[in-house]
Amino acid sequence: MGKLDGRVVIVTGAARGQGEQEARLFTAEGARVVLADVLDDQGEELAKELGQSYVHLDVSREEDWSAAVAAVLRANGRIDGLVGNAGILRFNSLVDTPLEEFMQVVRVNQVGCFLGIKAVAPRMSDGGTIVNTASYTALTGMAAVGAYAATKHAILGLTRVAALELAGRRIRVNAICPGAVDTPMSNPARLDAEADPRETSRALDELYRRLVPLGRIGGPEEVARLALFLTSDDSSYITGQPFVIDGGWLAGVSVL
Template sequence: MGKLDGRVVLITGAARGQGEQEARLFAAEGARVVVADVLDDQGEDVAKDIGGGGAGGALYVHLDVSAEDDWTAAVATAKEAFGKIDGLVNNAGILRFNELTATPLEEFRQLMDVNQVGAFLGIRAVAPEIAAAGGGTIVNTASFTGVTGMAYVGAYAATKHAIIGLTKVAALELAGKGIRVNAVCPGAIDTAMSNPARLDPGSDTEEAAEALDGLYRRLVPLGRVGRPQEVARLALFLTSEEDSAYITGQPFVIDGGWLAGVSVI
């Protein structure tokens, strides 16, 4: 018996990184998974691989989370295939590094559209379906920068603070419909978003990525970068009625202790 037997969960940004690991883990725990992304080839491959080996099943849908029409189409496709949706993981997001006063308005708005508006549209589009299914869960991917500040990621941090706010409001408004809403707040995780060398091994970005990895190792008390599989397990915990039935409206930091405080060593 899996922790998500009988569940249908839509996961955004699921073609790679944290979203891919969440999709694979959820399917292994019995869920039927909707793999949603704009990376069509990669997303199709993930869904096909899960469909062939998972305890549940999977289908891929193209979804630009900032586009309202894409959400409408994705929900319709998922319902046609699986009959319902009772879980959502708003995982899709982008990161840009820039000094706040040098950040172009276009860049700031791009992060808002994907990270912040994308989560809002996801909640608005899927929550009614979850309610119609008798209740379920929403897990939003924020960041540890959503509970603190970090230089040179001002636009990103602003969107992640907003996601935590959305999480709390949604938890209050949707509790009566049997929907729990929580947020995961990852720190440094070894994905293509935080480690560009993963996209192009051997490129000139690899040296910078190695330097960044060394910085993380010095800053993180546990001495390493996190793994996307670890974030996926936290998302599973928050999606499982067996494990987290009395938890809603909460941000869960998973950062290897980075925000615990200042070390003198």
């Protein structure tokens, strides 16, 4: 028996990184997973490997959400869960951030979360779950990621409001707040066919050994296990909450 047997779950940004690991773990736990992404070739290949389905979804476009939800309902007859994983990161100081760059991050991260809740919740089965991907930076500041941090703070607000408004239908809404995780977002070498991502991972580990109490960067499979917890009945009395998974980074800085 899997923890998600019989459940139909949409995972956005599922072609790689955290979304890929969530799709893999949810499949292993018995869910019918709908992988959604704009990276169609990678997403379709992964869906085929897992024996699952794929839909094209630009999370910033309301018409894409409508089409994706309709396709999932046609194929499965129901939606029981949504993991809103899709997101982008841009590095820049606030005063040097062009408005278009700021709005690009807002459209994907913040508007994408809003549209996901808006499109899926009315068609979701009572007792369903929504897991929004926020960030360590949703709870604190970090230089050079102002647009990203602003959207992740907003996702926590959306999560809490949605949890209140959907509680009457027993739909639980929570947020995961990862710290540094070894994905293509934080380790671009994973996107370079000529680079060795293990070398970059070692360099990242050396950096985070000094910053993170647990002394290493996190793995996307670890974030996937938290998403599974919040999607399964193991978290049946939890809603409206942020869950930090950061190796202790938010706890503070050790001077010893």
